[in-house]
Amino acid sequence: xxxxxxxxxxxxxxxxxxxxxxxxxxxxxxxxxxxxxxxxxxxxxxxxxxxxxxxxxxxxxxxxxxxxxxxxxxxxxxxxxxxxxxxxxxxxxxxxxxxxxxxxxxxxxxxxxxxxxxxxxxxxxxxxxxxxxxxxxxxxxxxxxxxxxxxxxxxxxxxxxxxxxxxxxxxxxxxxxxxxxxxxxxxxxxxxxxxxxxxxxxxxxxxxxxxxxxxxxxxxxxxxxxxxxxxxxxxxxxxxxxxxxxxxxxxxxxxxxxxxxxxxxxxxxxxxxxxxxxxxxxxxxxxxxxxxxxxxxxxxxxxxxxxxxxxxxxxxxxxxxxxxxxxxxxxxxxxxxxxxxxxxxxxxxxxxxxxxxxxxxxxxxxxxxxxxxxxxxxxxxxxxxxxxxxxx
Amino acid sequence: xxxxxxxxxxxxxxxxxxxxxxxxxxxxxxxxxxxxxxxxxxxxxxxxxxxxxxxxxxxxxxxxxxxxxxxxxxxxxxxxxxxxxxxxxxxxxxxxxxxxxxxxxxxxxxxxxxxxxxxxxxxxxxxxxxxxxxxxxxxxxxxxxxxxxxxxxxxxxxxxxxxxxxxxxxxxxxxxxxxxxxxxxxxxxxxxxxxxxxxxxxxxxxxxxxxxxxxxxxxxxxxxxxxxxxxxxxxxxxxxxxxxxxxxxxxxxxxxxxxxxxxxxxxxxxxxxxxxxxxxxxxxxxxxxxxxxxxxxxxxxxxxxxxxxxxxxxxxxxxxxxxxxxxxxxxxxxxxxxxxxxxxxxxxxxxxxxxxxxxxxxxxxxxxxxxxxxxxxxxxxxxxxxxxxxxxxxxxxxxxxxxxxxxxxxxxxxxxxxxxxxxxxxxxxxxxxxxxxxxxxxxxxxxxxxxxxxxxxxxxxxxxx
Numbered sequence: 001x002x003x004x005x006x007x008x009x010x011x012x013x014x015x016x017x018x019x020x021x022x023x024x025x026x027x028x029x030x031x032x033x034x035x036x037x038x039x040x041x042x043x044x045x046x047x048x049x050x051x052x053x054x055x056x057x058x059x060x061x062x063x064x065x066x067x068x069x070x071x072x073x074x075x076x077x078x079x080x081x082x083x084x085x086x087x088x089x090x091x092x093x094x095x096x097x098x099x100x101x102x103x104x105x106x107x108x109x110x111x112x113x114x115x116x117x118x119x120x121x122x123x124x125x126x127x128x129x130x131x132x133x134x135x136x137x138x139x140x141x142x143x144x145x146x147x148x149x150x151x152x153x154x155x156x157x158x159x160x161x162x163x164x165x166x167x168x169x170x171x172x173x174x175x176x177x178x179x180x181x182x183x184x185x186x187x188x189x190x191x192x193x194x195x196x197x198x199x200x201x202x203x204x205x206x207x208x209x210x211x212x213x214x215x216x217x218x219x220x221x222x223x224x225x226x227x228x229x230x231x232x233x234x235x236x237x238x239x240x241x242x243x244x245x246x247x248x249x250x251x252x253x254x255x256x257x258x259x260x261x262x263x264x265x266x267x268x269x270x271x272x273x274x275x276x277x278x279x280x281x282x283x284x285x286x287x288x289x290x291x292x293x294x295x296x297x298x299x300x301x302x303x304x305x306x307x308x309x310x311x312x313x314x315x316x317x318x319x320x321x322x323x324x325x326x327x328x329x330x331x332x333x334x335x336x337x338x339x340x341x342x343x344x345x346x347x348x349x350x351x352x353x354x355x356x357x358x359x360x361x362x363x364x365x366x367x368x369x370x371x372x373x374x375x376x377x378x379x380x381x382x383x384x385x386x387x388x389x390x391x392x
Numbered sequence: 393x394x395x396x397x398x399x400x401x402x403x404x405x406x407x408x409x410x411x412x413x414x415x416x417x418x419x420x421x422x423x424x425x426x427x428x429x430x431x432x433x434x435x436x437x438x439x440x441x442x443x444x445x446x447x448x449x450x451x452x453x454x455x456x457x458x459x460x461x462x463x464x465x466x467x468x469x470x471x472x473x474x475x476x477x478x479x480x481x482x483x484x485x486x487x488x489x490x491x492x493x494x495x496x497x498x499x500x501x502x503x504x505x506x507x508x509x510x511x512x513x514x515x516x517x518x519x520x521x522x523x524x525x526x527x528x529x530x531x532x533x534x535x536x537x538x539x540x541x542x543x544x545x546x547x548x549x550x551x552x553x554x555x556x557x558x559x560x561x562x563x564x565x566x567x568x569x570x571x572x573x574x575x576x577x578x579x580x581x582x583x584x585x586x587x588x589x590x591x592x593x594x595x596x597x598x599x600x601x602x603x604x605x606x607x608x609x610x611x612x613x614x615x616x617x618x619x620x621x622x623x624x625x626x627x628x629x630x631x632x633x634x635x636x637x638x639x640x641x642x643x644x645x646x647x648x649x650x651x652x653x654x655x656x657x658x659x660x661x662x663x664x665x666x667x668x669x670x671x672x673x674x675x676x677x678x679x680x681x682x683x684x685x686x687x688x689x690x691x692x693x694x695x696x697x698x699x700x701x702x703x704x705x706x707x708x709x710x711x712x713x714x715x716x717x718x719x720x721x722x723x724x725x726x727x728x729x730x731x732x733x734x735x736x737x738x739x740x741x742x743x744x745x746x747x748x749x750x751x752x753x754x755x756x757x758x759x760x761x762x763x764x765x766x767x768x769x770x771x772x773x774x775x776x777x778x779x780x781x782x783x784x785x786x787x788x789x790x791x792x793x794x795x796x797x798x799x800x801x802x803x804x805x806x807x808x809x810x811x812x813x814x815x816x817x818x819x820x821x822x823x824x825x826x827x828x829x830x831x832x833x834x835x836x837x838x839x840x841x842x843x844x845x846x847x848x849x850x851x852x853x854x855x856x857x
Contacts, residue, residue, distance in 0.1 A: 122717035125791045135724055135732060136753065139841055139851075140821035141784055141793050141805045149782030150807055150821075157830045202783035250807045250819045251759065255780045 002223045004100040004237045006384060007230040008037035009349035011217035011342070014184040014334030016117040020214060022059060026051075026068040026113040029216035029339070033109070036349070037220060038231040045226075047105035049079040050095045052088025052112035053338030056127045057119040068113060077109075085131030086287060088112055089217065090341025090371025090380040096221035097240050097382075106226045111218030112343075114336035124212055131374040133248030142201070145209055147249050147375045148288035149201035154255035155290060156203065158305065163203050165308035167194035169289035170207040172317055173325050177332025179318075179358035184213050184334030208289035213334035217343035235352050238366075239272025239383030241265060247377040258291075258376035261298035265370070265381045269300075272383040276300040279322065279383075280364035281351055283344040285372040286329040295370055296324070299381070318359060326351060326359045341371035341380065352386040395514040396551025397682070399455070399689040401448025402656040403441055404541040404643050406696035406826075407431040413702040414536045423537035425617010429644030430540045431700060432525050433825070434708055434799035435839040438467040438542070439477055439850065442523035443484050443838040444693070445542035450485075452691035453546040455517060457486040462515030462547070464494040466502035466522040468571075468647045471848055480850060481521060484737040484838050486771070500524075500569075500613060501672035502648040503543070504680060510547040511555050518547035524647030527577050530711055534569075534578040537616050539644020541694065543652035552686040553659065559601030562676030565590035569615070569673035580673075591619055594677035596626035599669050602679045607633050608663035611654025613671035614640035627669065636661065643694065653694075655682070660690040713798035716844075717791050729849050736851030739774050739810065739836060741818050742767025750818035752810070772818070774836035775857065776810035778828050779819060792842045808834055808854055825855040833857045 010032025012025045020028075034041060051065040060067045065081035084091045089112025096110035116124065129143030137147060155161045171191055177183035194207035220230075227234050243263035246252050252259065269275055282299065286292035293307035301322055302310035310316065316324035327333045327347035330340060348367045350356040365386045372379045408428040415421040432441065442465060450457060463485075465478045478493035494509055496502035503522035510518040523542035528535030567581040568590040580587070595612065604610075610633045612620035617640050621631045637654035639646065646653055651670040658666045668680040706712045734740035735753045742754020745768055749760025754767035784793075785802045797803065804824030809817035823841075828834055834854035841849045 120717075122791050122794075125787075125789075129790055135728065137821050138790055139724060139792070139849075141789055141796075141803055141823045142782070142821065143788065143790055145788050146782050146784050146805050150780035150805070153782060153830055154780040199783070199785045201785065201788045204782075246759075248821070249780075250821045253759075255807065 001101050002103065002225060004097040005222050005224065005227040006235040006237055006345065006349055007220050007222050007227060008033050008041065009219040009346040010036045011182055011339070011346045012215050013182045014213050014215035014336060017214045018118055022113045022115045023068055023071040025115070025214060025216040026111065027072045029111060029218045030072045033218040033220055038233065039229065041220065041230055043074060045107045046074055046077055046109050047107050048099050049074060049077050049109040050082055050092040051079060052082045052084070052092040052341060053114055054083060054085060054088060054131070056114055056116045056337060057123060059115065074109070084378045085373035086285070086335070086337050086340055087371045087373030087378045087380055088338045088341065090344070090369065091242065091378070093219055093221065093342060093345055093382060094240050094242055094380050097237050100221055100223045106223040108221045109218055110221055110342060111216065112339035112341060113216035114338040115214045116212040116336060117214050137248045137250065144287065144375060145201040145204060148290055149204045150249060151255050151294065151375070152203050152290035155293065158256050159308065161293065161308035163195060164191065165293070165312055166203070166208050166289040167191050168311045169286060169292045170194040170331055172311065173286060173329040173331040176318055176326050176359055177328025180328045180333055183328040183332050184211055185332045186328070204288055204290070210287050210330040210335040213336040215334055215336035215339045215343065217339045217346050219342055219345045219349065233353065234387050235349065236385045236387050237382060238385040239268035239274065241267030241271065242380040244378050245376050247374055249375050252376070257294050258298050258372060258379060260376050260379035261295060261370060261372060261381070264379040265299045268381040268383050272385065274366060274383055278366050279368050280366050281323045281326055281361055282368040282370065283327060283347050284324055284329070284370040286325055286331050287335055291372065292324065292329065299368065299370060323361055326356065326361065344369040344371060345382065348384045352384055394551070394554050395511055395547065395549050396554035397688065398546040398548045398551050399449050399453030400543065400545055400656045400659060401445045401452055402541065402543040402653055402692040402694055403444035403448060404430040404694040404696055405432045405436055405441065406698050407433060407700050407708065408696055408698065409700045409702070409705045413705065417702045418531065421536055422533035423616040425641055426537055426644055427641050429538060430696060431705060431708055432540045434796050437471045437840060438469045438523040438525055439471055439481060440838050440840060441525065441540065441542040442481060442521040442544070445523060445544035446485055446519060446521045448691040448693060449519065449544035449546050452689035455546060458488060459517045460487045460491055460519045462492045462510060462513055462518035463487050464496060464506040464510055464520045466496035466506035466648050467524050468497060468500055468502060469525050470497050483733055484850060486738050499672035499674065500648045500650065501670045501676060501678055503652040504668055504670040504678040507545060507652065508558065508678065508680065516548060520545040520547060522649045522652040524649040526645055526647040529577050530706070534580065537645040539646045541639070541643045541646040541649050541653050543649055543656045552688045553682050553684045555680055556683050557602040557681040559598045559679045560676065561594045561597035562674070563594060565675035568675060588622065590673070590675045591671055592623045592626045594675050595623045595669055595671050598677040598679040599627040599629065599667065602681050604628050604667060606665050607667050608665050609636035609658035609661065610634050610667040610669060611637035611651045611658055612669045614638060614650045614654065615645045617641050629667065636663065637666065639694070656690060656692060659684060659688050660692050707799050710795070710799055714794055716794050726845070726847050737838070739772040739852060741770050741772050741812065743770045748814065750812050750816060752818040752820050770812065772810050772812060774852070776808040776817065776834055776854070778806045778830050778832045778834060779809050780807040781824070781828060781830050792844065796842065804828060806854065823853040825853050828854065828856050
């Protein structure tokens, strides 16, 4: 079976763009993706496209994939839309890998797009949480802030995690986001800012929650047979893992972790024949501060229950032993639902290809992306590995 | 012994507003004899209060809802002007679908009419639920007097309390208290002597037709704290006897529940011979004399003590608050909602016949063995422990709950591990009434979840035990 390689990735700026459409944002991400391929690529080489989007606000729900790929000139290219809530384009990338590994395609575009800020405040609230369990979870009065707040309450009770430790997530990710010109909230914040922000869903404050975001991101996944046409510094998609779980938090065996993340990570590590010790960085799904802490534990960056102390130690800062969310994460970079997973891959590409600017790590070779749908109903993990030359 | 009252339950909401709050806001407080009124929570209405009282009566009578073969609901404030509310009340309680149902409304005599109908029907196990929460315009004395409460009576053979005499009287007196079609608020012509006559004459005539000697208490219709005493002399009843069954000073005008609450209070105070004298505009009166021979199980929960200031009161009444905004998004259709009624109303969980694991709601593959099985229905007791909890602040709730949050502020949402008959729990997310933290023991109550497309959805929430 052929290996799959990441030869390019790009994104639009993340933010609030009332003058942009979902098509124009996707076009921007697509252009940056094409331009990012070291040795260039003719779009005619693209065999297949996979596009993640939720369709927040009720825009193009049917045929949303072709709606954007036709817009950028990929006429006739078979395009599939993936909807897996916030993990939509993480799964799009996984599907691209599957298409390449199956031998049905040599070059696949995987991306995602979402427009979230052009709807009224009321409409946005209607749409936030539509990926939660609707009949019971939502009708108990929660959107995702409430569900993750319940997870935080369980983590705090089980492990002694504190509001201050949650706030360290915001401080770190804003510090990184301030170094990312594509970030929506590219400013630093203090521990006091995060601690004393208005409560959204106790114990989560505003700074423990990611923003709503417009944005698009894409990546190019190619086969071993053709990778040398596009780059001399290939990045192998060494491991892919994915898992589903019950959509409602109350239906799961634990509230203080995301079992689907652990299963996805274990699968990805096994496929890559790597362990967490081999990672140089990770982009994790920090839709809420507690989500990042749970990811540390689910991905094995620290022991179960130790995430609060782990972030306090500084290990996950840009200058720490295991930098997490160098892009600013969902918290500061932004969270355009359908684009988020592909956007994480963009950061992995930038770090592994030495293009991460002020937030560039020192010669990383192995990185991980972790993308979660809902409160854990879907999770997908990728392990990327920079190679000096193509194996085999 | 003959058919009569087997047990009594009563409920009033937790919130109270003092007369002084109205006085501070309006420079005067017109309804006499009222110190506080009971105010329903934002997710309470006549149906949910009735459920509370009914459960108290069933508990007091050591009876289960499955035994009830005759169910009546009486209110002047039905959540829907047209719809048989006994259907949903029966579902919430778990009353047999074959039980006889009666709905009484349109008059503050509805409570005594329901009780009279039950005694006449002579059921094996009748349940009469009377619940009311009248309202008026904010400036109106009827609103300042408006209270809330519910009483419920188990009716059956071999009763300790029996009806020994009754009479009724009706004559035309339009305009004294009415609610126009489509209106939520009471109105009246406020015509002094005319109004007084409309109240006193039917009561005097009805009560005059029964023997009033030896009464321990007289539960007389209490729109305020003055009219029942004014009517006392015309009825030939001592004012002290009326006072022995009064609830208006603390609960306010409880409409159709006024006299039933008075009867419940009178028996709770040890009364042996009690008069029920209800009045309804139009105008008419019912007089019923009850006698007790032996112990009557009574369970009253009328002691709410959370005080509201006037601004909080206006929010809770929905006078100054937001409605649900327009928009799309998550949508639970009425047929979908209906399929979940056994869970919403009676907490019916499922037990896997293969591995014994519980499921709530009981659908989909078993969590324990991942098999697609036909779950065995297991109604849960409704007790449990909070496993996870959050408080949803302003802006954090789905828009479906905009009205609730606007009226009552931040609300708690928990995941509760509910007790099962076996050594395991099964979890569900649910809204919290009042405060609760992780580890607290809670039990279910029936409340309004939300209203969409004009259809109010009722279901369980939890409150600390």
